Amino acid sequence: MATLQTYIFSQEQHSHLIPYIAALHASCITVDHMVGPFLPPLTNEKLLPWWRGRIAEVNQGTRVIVLLLPETAPSKKPPGPDLRGLAMLKLSETETGSFRGYIDAVLVNQKYRRQGGAKALVSALEYEAAKRGRTLLLVDTETDSVAEEAFRKFGYVEIGKVPHFSRVLSNDKKGETFFYKDLLPSA
Numbered sequence: 001m002a003t004l005q006t007y008i009f010s011q012e013q014h015s016h017l018i019p020y021i022a023a024l025h026a027s028c029i030t031v032d033h034m035v036g037p038f039l040p041p042l043t044n045e046k047l048l049p050w051w052r053g054r055i056a057e058v059n060q061g062t063r064v065i066v067l068l069l070p071e072t073a074p075s076k077k078p079p080g081p082d083l084r085g086l087a088m089l090k091l092s093e094t095e096t097g098s099f100r101g102y103i104d105a106v107l108v109n110q111k112y113r114r115q116g117g118a119k120a121l122v123s124a125l126e127y128e129a130a131k132r133g134r135t136l137l138l139v140d141t142e143t144d145s146v147a148e149e150a151f152r153k154f155g156y157v158e159i160g161k162v163p164h165f166s167r168v169l170s171n172d173k174k175g176e177t178f179f180y181k182d183l184l185p186s187a
Helices: 011-030 044-060 117-131 146-153
Strands: 004-008 063-070 085-091 100-108 136-142 157-167 173-182
Touching: 004 117, 011 044, 011 085, 011 100, 044 063, 063 117, 085 117, 100 117, 117 136, 117 146, 136 146, 146 173
Parallel strands: 100 136
Antiparallel strands: 004 063, 063 085, 085 100, 136 173, 157 173
């Protein structure tokens, strides 16, 4: 099995992966019933423009996307089917929040779960956040989800829960749990 590595999304190296990124996102929503920005049915007309918007934010310097891929030669573009996961960090654009970042997605392909991929992605985001002077990270997850437990294990502190936060396909609503992590070492 190939060694998995995290890579910072770059337009030049990874733009060909956008359809695979959208497919991973769609799978997490439709198969795992993850609460995301969209409800099924999902189409390329919904997903591809949304992901192109996230890539535009990367190019503007307001977002970081980390990809989980098998280790490749530096000059080689990874094949799309090799995408194992991704995570995104939105950087606060306010002067008063210039030290904050918001993790707004951690997606891992079902075939590659429980192998440390989510931990590697979050660790890479934390590293990239710190490099950019972001010392406080925020994240929210669906209440009672695998992600909620994972962020606790990753050292995130629960702020609280909001019931009936997100709409789901059955027209019901699910609760959301909010966390933070201070990346500055305690004095």
